[in-house]
Each structure stands twice: as C-alpha cells, then as structure tokens.
Amino acid sequence: MKLATWNVNSLTVRLPHVLDWLRDHQPDVLCLQETKQEDSKFPYVALKEAGYNAVHVGQKTYNGVAILSRHEMTDVTYGIAGSHSVDDSDVEQKRAISAIINGIRVVCVYIVNGQAVDSDKYQYKMRWLTALTNWLESELIKYPKLVLLGDYNIAPEDRDCHDPAAWVGQILVSPPERQAFQKLIALGLHDSFRLFDQAEKSFSWWDYRMMGFRRNFGMRIDHILVSDALKNSCTAAYIDKLPRKLERPSDHTPVVLELA
DNA sequence: ATGGCTGCTTTGAGCAGA
Numbered sequence: 001m002k003l004a005t006w007n008v009n010s011l012t013v014r015l016p017h018v019l020d021w022l023r024d025h026q027p028d029v030l031c032l033q034e035t036k037q038e039d040s041k042f043p044y045v046a047l048k049e050a051g052y053n054a055v056h057v058g059q060k061t062y063n064g065v066a067i068l069s070r071h072e073m074t075d076v077t078y079g080i081a082g083s084h085s086v087d088d089s090d091v092e093q094k095r096a097i098s099a100i101i102n103g104i105r106v107v108c109v110y111i112v113n114g115q116a117v118d119s120d121k122y123q124y125k126m127r128w129l130t131a132l133t134n135w136l137e138s139e140l141i142k143y144p145k146l147v148l149l150g151d152y153n154i155a156p157e158d159r160d161c162h163d164p165a166a167w168v169g170q171i172l173v174s175p176p177e178r179q180a181f182q183k184l185i186a187l188g189l190h191d192s193f194r195l196f197d198q199a200e201k202s203f204s205w206w207d208y209r210m211m212g213f214r215r216n217f218g219m220r221i222d223h224i225l226v227s228d229a230l231k232n233s234c235t236a237a238y239i240d241k242l243p244r245k246l247e248r249p250s251d252h253t254p255v256v257l258e259l260a
Numbered sequence: 261a262t263g264g265c266t267g268c269t270t271t272g273a274g275c276a277g278a
Contacts, residue, residue, distance in 0.1 A: 009277080010267055034277085036268075061268055062276080113278060121276095153278070172278060207278070208265035219278075251266080251278080 001102060001259040003029040005149035005222055006243075007110070007205075007252035011035040011064070014250055015043055017243055021254060022050050025240070028070050029101055030254075031108035031149040035064030042066070055099055063094045065108050065150070073099035080128075080135045095128070098139075104230070105143035107136070109150035117174050125153070129180040136187055144229040148189060151252065152223050156181045156191065160220035162201065172219055189225040192237040192257045204239050205252045213244050224257045233259045 004027045008014040011032060022030065035042065035058045042056045051070055057078045058064030067073065077098040098107045109132065114125035140146055154177045158164035167173050185191070193202075203218025212218060226234060236258040244253040 013267070034267095113276080115276075115278085170278095205278070210264055212265090221278080248266090 001029075001104075002027040002256065003031075003106070003147060003149060003224065003259070004240075004254045004256045005031040005033070005108070005151070005224060006254040007033040007151040007222060007250060009034050009036075009250040009252065011037055011043070011066075012041070013248065015046065017246055017250070019046065019050055021240075021243060022047075022052060022068070025254075025256075026070075027256070029106055030068040031106070032066040032068065033064070033108070033110035033151045034062075035066055036061055037064055055097060057094045057097050059092070059094045063110055065094060065097045065110050067097055067099050067101075067106060067108050069099070069101050069106075071101050073101055075100045075105075080131050096132070100143070103145060105139060105146040107139070107146065107148045107150075109148065109152070111150065111152045111154070113153045114171050114177070116171055117169065122171065126176060126180065129177075129183075133180070133183050133187065136184070136189075140187060140227060144227060146189075146227040147230065147257070148184070148223075148225040149255075149257075150223070151221060152181065153221050154178065154181045155219045155221050156223075159200070160203070162203065162217045162219065172221060184225060188228045190228070190231050192224045192226050192234050193220070193239075193255070195231070195234050196237050198238075202239055204255050206244060208251050222252055222255045224255055226257070230259065235260050 052068040056066040112125035114122040204222035206212040206218040
C-alpha cells in the first residue's frame with residue numbers, strides 16, 4: 001500500500017500536476033493540503049475519472065484538506081473531533097480530515113504555519129497542536145493502525161533545515177514546536193522517513209524566492225507518522241522532488257510511504 | 261539587506277505562506 005502527502009498550494013492551479021502524479025505513481029492514498037477551494041469547486045469528477053474517490057473539506061483562499069483513495073473510505077471525520085477542537089475559530093479553518101481505508105485510520109492535516117514566534121498565529125499553532133495530540137490519543141485507542149500525514153510546518157531536527165544556525169529560534173524550528181512534534185512521537189508514532197537511510201539535506205519544501213530550490217535552501221516539514229502497529233510494515237519512505245521542477249510548481253513536493 | 265515569489269482577493273494593493 002502506497003500513501004503520500006502533498007501540499008499543493010491551490011488545487012485550482014495544481015490539478016494538472018496532481019493528475020499527472022497520480023497517473024505516474026498510482027498511490028493507493030494521496031493526502032492534499034492547501035486546496036484553497038470551497039467544496040463546490042473541488043474536482044471530484046476529474047479525480048473519479050482518474051480512479052480516485054475523494055473526501056474534502058475546504059474554504060476559499062486558505063487551508064483546505066482532502067484524501068484521495070483508490071479504495072473505499074468509511075468513517076470520514078472532519079476537523080479535530082468533538083471536545084478536542086481548538087476553539088470557535090477552528091470551525092472556520094479547514095485543516096484536518098480523516099477516513100478508514102483498508103483498515104487503517106488515515107489522518108490528513110494541515111498544521112498551522114504560525115507566521116512568527118511572537119505572533120497570535122503562533123499561539124494558535126501551539127493550541128492547535130495540543131488539541132491534535134489530545135484527539136489522536138483517543139483515536140489511537142479506537143484505531144491502533146493509524147497514519148498521520150500532512151504539512152506539519154515543523155522541521156523536527158536541525159538536519160531537516162538547510163541552515164540551522166541562521167534559523168535558530170525561528171518559526172518552523174523553535175523549541176516549543178519541536179517539543180510539540182515530540183509529543184506526537186510520544187503517543188507511539190514514528191517518523192517513517194527516518195526508518196530508512198536517507199540522503200543528507202533531504203527537504204520537502206523550498207521557498208519560491210531566492211532560487212531556493214536550485215540552491216536546495218529547503219526544510220523537511222511534510223511528514224508521515226505511523227503508529228506502533230504499522231511500524232514493522234513500512235517498506236520504503238522517500239521524497240519525490242520531481243514535481244518541484246515543473247512549470248509553476250507548488251513550493252512543496254510529495255512525500256511517500258510504502259507499507260507491506 | 262526583512263526583500264526576494266506565488267496565489268488569492270468583490271481587480272488591485274495587501275495579506276499569507278514558510
């Protein structure tokens with residue numbers, strides 16, 4: 001089973017890239033973030049023609065998450081459920097969607113960016129991460145086989161940042177963000193990318209500015225975490241950099257996990 | 261050097277992303 005995650009930075013613009021990637025890679029599951037579309041604009045028909053069922057929760061301009069699957073999806077959940085939700089504003093920010101696929105709980109998230117460590121958005125990011133962690137703790141009891149895929153907006157370690165010295169204390173790498181990532185790990189989740197040997201300076205996002213991609217000035221902020229029950233089933237994990245080289249690319253590129 | 265791109269928005273300067 002092949003699962004992937006990709007922040008497409010507007011599905012309206014990137015749909016051709018997504019369809020090409022589905023055709024070339026034939027994943028069982030592809031999680032998307034930043035669709036930036038209301039549900040009425042979501043391309044259900046084009047994806048169905050490509051062989052994929054889809055569930056989506058979106059909004060205009062910002063956020064928006066989707067799960068595409070070649071298999072049946074059940075138990076679809078929108079957002080961080082029930083009493084674990086962040087606050088009233090979370091109702092408006094479409095950042096999480098989940099489904100059961102082939103007996104696995106697939107959770108797709110677009111974690112808050114946070115903008116700057118001294119901002120209100122950063123405070124919201126930390127609250128959102130706490131709510132996500134609390135919710136996942138109960139999800140894992142119900143669904144021991146769980147995969148958490150998405151744009152985390154956190155580079156977990158210095159080796160996930162192109163220039164750690166220049167970024168010390170900044171957004172994406174600040175100690176509280178990294179501690180929040182470790183709290184997810186402490187639930188019994190594993191960073192699937194690090195279960196395998198990887199090239200140094202492997203990243204999933206590069207700034208559009210300053211020729212970031214060509215100079216490999218990037219960050220690894222898109223992740224696929226797997227629960228204990230799935231750890232031994234992982235057979236490969238990698239980043240596909242090719243879509244970042246396309247005309248009018250997303251600034252993120254797909255991250256992939258293969259399960260036996 | 262706090263900009264640099266890109267996408268979006270009651271169309272055009274400003275926000276947000278990371």
